[in-house]
Amino acid sequence: MHQVASQLPAEAVASQTRPLLVLENLGKRFGSLQALQDVSLDFRVGEVQCLLGENGAGKSTLCNLIFGVYRPDDGLMRFAGREWVPAGPAEALDSGIAMVHQHFSLVPRMTVVENLMLGQSRGLLQHRAFAAKIRSIAESFGFSLDPEAVVGELSVGERQRAEIVKCLMREPRLLVLDEPTAVLPPDEIGSLLDICRRVADSGRAVILVTHKLAEIAKVADRVAVLRGGRVVAKAEMATADMGALVRAMVGREVKSLDVALSESGAASAPPVSAGDAPRPRALVCDGITVKDRHDAVRLDNFTLEIRAGEIVGLAGVEGNGQSELGMVLAGLQRPAAGRFFIGETELTEAGPAAVTAAGGGIVPEDRHAVACVTAMSVAENMYLNKLDRFTRFGLLRRNALNQAARGLMQEFDVRAAGADVAFSGLSGGNQQKAVLARELTLDPLVALVAAQPTRGLDINAVEAVYRQIRAAARRGVGVLLISSELDELIAVADRIVVLYRGRLVGERPAEPGERAAIGALMSGHGL
Structure with a gap:
């Protein structure tokens, strides 16, 4: 006891x-x-x-x-x-009985306190008192949560914390x-x-x-x-x-992740020696700066070059600019300054369709918000960016679509009752694997931006996801891997850069002996 x-x-x-x-x-x-x-x-x-x-x-x-x-x-x-x-x-x-779900239930356009006041029908609700209670519960977790923040502008981690506080308020x-x-x-x-x-x-x-x-x-x-x-x-x-x-x-x-990957033969591309010709550029970020609606800088002069066949890990505690970077590279947000390229194509002012056409595969951290349409079928989601392949005279050939999707489901171990079932009926991990399958099978695939790709996945699935990512690197795809799972980055990446308070603060080799140094950079120490 x-x-x-x-x-x-x-x-x-x-x-x-x-x-x-x-x-x-x-x-x-x-x-x-x-x-x-x-x-x-x-x-x-x-x-x-x-x-x-x-x-x-x-x-x-x-x-x-x-x-x-x-x-x-x-x-x-x-x-x-x-x-x-x-x-x-x-x-x-x-x-x-209260439940914290895998997927968020907050209204993006409302503030945290407005969301948590919804459904509270007992007596007169006082905004200030509710906000104070939210702060008190958040502090008991050891983190801060701004009750007046608009939910849609929070990082995924911050939104999850709001969900947890919402649950605990009911005692x-x-x-x-x-x-x-x-x-x-x-x-x-x-x-x-x-x-x-x-x-x-x-x-x-x-x-x-x-x-x-x-x-x-x-x-x-x-x-x-x-x-x-x-x-x-x-x-x-x-x-x-x-x-x-x-x-x-x-x-x-x-087995451990690094051992399993090495035994599978899915190693990333070999390092380039001094005598080799440089591999072509897959992804270039040149001074990208992002500001929020209050004109506060969330990403500051982000500059990074990733070559074909290279996996670069981006480490950092969530809320330090990773979400903003992912939105820019997906074509969903315009930077306040800077530009980015996939291959030799500049896409700074382009939208998601142009990013896809240029060979940019995007696995966002919030799959529900920007990566899928949950009311559509598994097959439709897995071919969401290539549905024109299955149309004839303006009509969707569902049998052909479902047959192709079943092949992808088997290859990427997406488990569902069938390719025609609603995407919302899949577990969170299987939804993530379906999104990965879609993005990794782009043709051409020049660069892959994967944000938290193993979030919510089991041990088997994590191994399978990274095997697929490293196999893509062997084919010449440049990969930006954004993750708060430092051990996974060390096992998979070629090098690791660290983001702290919106700025790149260092780069280290992806080696176990560098774990302490990378962790120190993530927490702002040693700068």
């Missing part, structure tokens, strides 16, 4: 021996796809229970059953001793977090895990879905592993074998 628990009333401590939520033989189908089958688990107050599993294993489906988004087809649930069949998320919230009995750390930089993940621990110790239950084993080791009391919609392993963390959990999750032995 943790120390905080000893401060609870006797009846609260006693209740920690009873499960708050019980699932018995739970099953859920989507058409012919059996998403969950015979899932039996319990979740206890005072505990953090983690759910492990590959993308598409059923973790998000399970969370959505608990939260009332879906209804089970088989089995039953009991919450607080009573049968639990919620009519929807509103009933779940009223009953004391839930059961807190469900579906991949909450996927968008957080390393120095903030520990703060979030501390909050999970404190929420559990205060007499609540916490369900945490994550792919990061280090997080599980730090915070979990128990862990359950899903594979193919079934529970294949359960363990008490005090005695758990982490290797066995990983094997249960993926069904095989897993």
Whole structure:
């Protein structure tokens, strides 16, 4: 029992021996796809229970059953001793279950405080008091969150923090977090895990879905592993074998990323020696400067050259200009100054279609906002920039489109009931793999800009994504890899540049021995 628990009333401590939520033989189908089958688990107050599993294993489906988004087809649930069949998320919230989703639910044009005030119908709402409460909760995480900031102008990490604060304001009995750390930089993940621990110790239950084993080791009391919609392993963390959990999750032995990539032969292009002719330029950024609506500089004189076949990692804590750079290179935002080229083509004033036509593949950090149309099918999204290949007399040849998409789905391991199902029905990881498949198969592909490409992906998928990226580099594609996952950058990139407060502050070789130096630059030390 943790120390905080000893401060609870006797009846609260006693209740920690009873499960708050019980699932018995739970099953859920989507058409012919059996998403969950015979899932039996319990979740206890005072505990953090983690759910492990590959993308598409059923973790998000399970969370959505608990939260009332879906209804089970088989089995039953009991919450607080009573049968639990919620009519929807509103009933779940009223009953004391809150959920932080993978995908954002905030209104982009509204401020943080306006978003968090939505749906709060108890009494007269005071803007100033609400804003103060937001600041207070954010400070307990160890980060700042401006209640007056417009959500659409926040980075992905800042928007996720707002979602977490929104959830915690309801003081839930059961807190469900579906991949909450996927968008957080390393120095903030520990703060979030501390909050999970404190929420559990205060007499609540916490369900945490994550792919990061280090997080599980730090915070979990128990862990359950899903594979193919079934529970294949359960363990008490005090005695758990982490290797066995990983094997249960993926069904095989897993090597480290750098070893797996080297054994696959998907190495990046060899370094150019002094006697070699220089490879052509794939991507050039020349003094790019971006300002926000308040005229504050968010990206300052960003200058970088990437050659064909080279992978350059861009490291930095989120919110330091990466999002703005990605928007400029995608043709979605005009810089205040500077210019950029793909190959020899200047695209500073061009739009997304021109970037694609010039050979620019873009994998944005927020796939829902700018990378896909969730109401369209998987096939339509995977060929969104090449649908003209499947039209005849102005009509879309769906059979041909679906057949081509099935081939891409197999190549990139995109798991879905079919190519014609709605893109919104895919798990977050499978959506990401579909976007990657579309961008990596551009013809021509001169430069790839990949922002947080493995966010929300499991171990197998991370390995597959980087294998595909390094294979593209071998074909002569220049790659800008933007990630807050420093270990991944070191394993994949040829060199790493660091962005801090909108400025490039240094460049280091992508070698394990440089990790401390790169980390220092990311935090602003040693400048």
